[in-house]
Amino acid sequence: MMVKEVAELAGISVRTLHHYDEIGLLHPSQTTEAGYRIYTDEDLAKLQQILYFRELGFPLKQIRQIVSSTDFDRMEAMELHHKLLLEKRIRLERMIETLEKTMKHEKGEINMSNQEKFAGFDFSSNPYEQEARERWGDQAVDESNAKLGSLSKSEQTKLEEEMNAIYRKLAALRQLSPESDEAQEAIGEWYRFLNRLGSYSLEAFKGLGQMYVDDERFTRNIDKFGEGLAVFMRDAMAEYADRRN
Template structure:
């Protein structure tokens, strides 16, 4: 099947398939006589795997690593994906039930205690924190230190000043809504700065890092030197930025 046929079959954009090809995630072979890329049944099975992982919130880089792993087993992956989707459905069912009971409470049909109003929520785990901690753990620190060691004093000073300038810009906006256009633009500068200097970070990891700014007092103390409440503002702005990018991703996939 040609790329346009695959896009129409699945309901995603040709641009998305081209992007998967460009980053080496899914690259069908070119047919010698026509020069067009053609998707085999095996390619479509791989694409199905990619879309399952995307539905579960996996970043493209992580999906590529998983699919390229010598130990990757398609059947095992399907069973794991089923388990994760069932867990996701269970959480959604709980939230739907909570909403239905809340509607009944609002209409006077039942009475809910304050505790019952929040029984469907679970904040015991941050699904993005593990990836963020992995990316910002000892290996990430070692990489950043190695990069800094290879810079001249002037280069280090310039990078530090650029980082501080972004902090100051965000501090000046911390009284604004974290989802405002100004906040979005400024927090994108922070996202780009991290990616340019300390590796490649998914939107999920970026969101998780923002959570660490408020959950880890060391982050909070350092960031709030530029203005009280900045860590909280950055956490919320990073979450808004990541959520917006996720909506854009789903739109590209035709969701």
């Protein structure tokens, strides 16, 4: 299907599809000799997954990370979507009920307590994102943070110094190819360091490297050791994982 046909089918704009292509979220599998994008049935299936995640409030960067993961299972994702959308429906039904009661209250037909006026509202967190994080997200990062929090102040300081030393070593190598022996030896040291704090599979290690670039908070902190270090580490971590898979 051509891009305009896909946009009409999915109820989104052509500009949105172009944006998904530009950020690497959804590339059309084929192009014509004239350069027109052609979407296959497989592309449409992936688009459906993307739109479900969007409906549940996920940011595009996280959707890209999830659907591009090598262990992403479409059926498992659909089962999760089904569960979360049912939960969302229940929440919306409660909010609709609250709204209807509020309208009657405003007309003087019933009395509502202040607590009843806010039944169904909960903006404290995104429960859908939390469940997906547990399946595809950065649970290894959370485990590491929890372990760090259990250490004494002196132990934390020692680990921080060791971590910064690895960052400085990698920063000094960032002009080399991420595939070089020097870069791979240093990034291997980073992998072993992280696994002292948590449990990082090679795939999780690769995903963490991508997060260094996708999440500006990581990029900003890592690049304090040298401009472009986050990108260098991402590429070196991906190479390290790919060589061992």
